[in-house]
Amino acid sequence: MGDDGAGPGLPDYATRLRRARLGLLVALTPVLMLFVSFTSAYVVRQGLPTLDPRTNALVRDWIPVALPKLLLINTGVLILSSVFMELARRQIKGQATHASATSAPGVSAGDQSGIPWLSMTLVLGLAFLFGQWAAWRQLAANGFYVATTPSSSFVYLLTGTHAVHLMGGVLALFVAGIASLLRRSVATRSIVVDVSAWYWHFMAALWIYILCLLEFAG
Amino acid sequence: MATHEFAAQESHAHAAPQGFIRKWVFSLDHKVIGLQYYFLALVAVFVGMFLSLVMRIHLVAPTATLPLLGDIKPETYLTMVTMHGTIMVFFVLTTAPQGGFGNYFLPIQIGAPDMAFPVLNMLSFWTTFLGFIVMIAAFFVAGGAPLHGWTGYAPLSALQSSGPGEGLGADLWIISIAIFCIGALMGALNFITTTLDMRAKGMTMMRMPLTVWAWFVTAILGLLAFGVLLSAGILLLMDRNLGTSFFVPLVTINGQLTGHKGGSPLLWQHLFWFFGHPEVYIAILPAMGMCSQLLSVFSRKPIFGYKAMVYAILAIGFLGFMVWGHHMFMSGMSPYTAFAFSIMTMGIGVPSAIKTFNWLGTLMRGRIRFTSPMLFAIGFVSLFVSGGISGPFLAQPVLDIQLHDTYFVPAHFHLIMGVASIFGIFAATYYWFPKMFGRMMNESMARWHFWFSFIGTYAIFMPMHYLGMAGMPRRYSQLTEVTYLHGLIPLQKFITYAAFVTIAGQLIFLVNLFWSMFKGKRASDNPWEATTLEWTTATPPPHDNFGGHTPIVHNGPYEYSVPGAPRDYVMQSDPQIEPAH
Secondary structure (H helix, E strand, C coil): CCCCCCCCCCCCHHHHHHHHCCCHHHHHHHHHHHHHHHHHHHHHHHEEEECCCCCCEEEEECCEEEECCCCHHHHHHHHHHHHHHHHHHHHHHHHHHHHHHHCCCCCCCCCCCCCCHHHHHHHHHHHHHHHHHHHHHHHHHHCCCCCCCCCHHHHHHHHHHHHHHHHHHHHHHHHHHHHCCCCHHHHHHHHHHHHHHHHHHHHHHHHHHHHHHHHHHH | CCCCEEECCCCCCCCCCCHHHHHHHCCHHHHHHHHHHHHHHHHHHHHHHHHHHHHHHHHHHCCCCEECCCCCCCCHHHHHHHHHHHHHHHHHHHHHHHHHHHHHHHHHHHCCCCCCCHHHHHHHHHHHHHHHHHHHHHCCCCCCCCCCCCCCCCHHHHHHCCCCCCCCHHHHHHHHHHHHHHHHHHHHHHHHHHHHCCCCCCCCCCHCHHHHHHHHHHHHHHHHHHHHHHHHHHHHHHHCCCCCCCCCCCCCCCCECCCCCCCCHHHHHHHHHHHHHHHHHHHHHHHHHHHHHHHHHHHCCCCCCCCHHHHHHHHHHHHHHCCCHHHHHCCCCHHHHHHHHHHHHHHHHHHHHHHHHHHHHHCCCCCCCCHHHHHHHHHHHHHHHHHHHHHHHCCCCCCCCCCCEHHHHHHHHHHHHHHHHHHHHHHHHHHHHHHHHCCCCCCCHHHEEEEEEEEHHHHHCCCCCCCHHHHHHHCCCCCCCCCCHHHHHHHHHHHHHHHHHHHHHHHHHHHHHHHHHHCCCCCCCCCCCCCCCCHHCCCCCCCCCCCEEEEEECCCCECCCCCCCCCCCCCCCCCCCCCCC
């Protein structure tokens, strides 16, 4: 026999947190598959020769794109935001544990004092997105548009898809903020922040991977 | 009825809604969502079937003018091929068995009050619904629906000017599939989390009904495959609308360079089939699960080799990701690569054969009850064998190169992926209808429906093998004027007549479905004397599935004809018995 069924139990804080984390882990799989798929397309396209219509010869048309230095600053901003996010997660987890130890679950502890790590993460997240947009402008100013070369297509594709996913994280932080404003229970807020944090860390790691792919495998 | 053991009351995640909108439209209840998926698939299947009928008429009478449709041009025929395939694969075969029955019965069969994330579940249905609307909209935009086939091979699919329907229609087609992917991913997330985290006490993984195993593994396949299809769709949209060249090489249209260069059409094929082959199993695995369930129930015997069945499902799911290249033997791939894909493909025959022999083993010396769900389950086994046996032929590159672009391939995949899965859906409908609607379906109508469908589908698809072997190419709209194919026209006509008769048989099902909802005989809570948890609760099940309780599971899912038991079946929540097998 395999493991025992989880059993019904009450959907308490621990159960809800476990379920939400499991859901996040499952949800990250297709995101990972999306980027694995893009990576495989990237590698394949890089090695493909193309026919030059003027000479009728097969040539390599992969011209590496000089990435704007701004991307490094953006990376620093995202890593810092990830650190802040972790601090926010630990802060509210402490509150939730404290609340469940001292009162019934589901009751708002109302304790929101301390450094507003969550808001700082949100600001840095928006700054990162703005920075990415500015990097796109720099690329365009250097003559690299989305269809200029196969490598520039991938730069826009990978940074753009990552930005869309990070916007999902920003949205989650807004939800966490609204949950706080609506004075939802500290347990609920803690779960929203916890899964948002893991998602955020994943996005940061994914960005570092994308940057390495573009910089070192370009 | 024996007394079932229940755990203490669990507070349900959301209260029963009262208003019509919250109860039936934007419902969070997995049962309502399951029915929504089911009826969406029902609408889609009739659209897909209508297209196939028009195609069949056109194949034997290409110059005929059809009422309302007028003359069918060759490009219109290709549009129908494309939309028939797309609608059937995505909105019927992926939607009904998994989204429909999986949503309704997975939580109940594992003893859970709902899915893990009900809001996400609701969103997954409405996303899928939106995808369907966008897909249908492709018919009505300028240029009409696309003609690049359900596989959307580039560069045909990647250039706006490559044909009528390749403008806005093709964009809508890609967007619809992307929306569908997102809906399917949300659904898969719920299925996996619910199965892993919400099983009732005592419902170990190895006590789960094989239906649950099938839905669970299907969800994992979806999770890994749909992300890849989504990525391919994004790249295709960029090629079409932003001028990139991921899939488009240097090509000319009417002597004009398109401006694209260097892309790889084969890259599309790899990405597409990395999704496309697991998709075959996404369509068939739930039907396998349902078939296993029903053969055991109506043979009054435990399923033969439960563990082997579970491992076979896992093996099929795993191998399904290793064989996508067998769709591309024609692409000029290295013979060594083709050999590797060929061996892996034939390897899938092993778990498939294990399942087939276990089904036969279950039937052998059983006290078989030939009810309508059982007829369709046996029909499924028959179709699975008939359609599966041509798989090893096509798995060999040498034979595939001969047969690939002929009717042999549609014959193969329609039997195994199309009709076999549809038989799974029918079997499940007749089996679970009493639980879903509280009434029985009419048995005589069901039997007529079965014989029309069973004989009809064989009459349609078996002759297609001969057409293929005789060299009749597929996808062409007008072959009646080709001299060397003249001898095959009577066979094509026979297939068209068979299609008419088979589709007429489906109207019996439609009448039976709606008539029985209102006029069918009242069903008891467990009319089939089955053992799984859905038969322990009221008919139809209450909002929280078990009326404020959660069952405790003591037994496996297929305890039939247990020696010494007071009746010939022991339910999962009955007091524990000593397993004799």
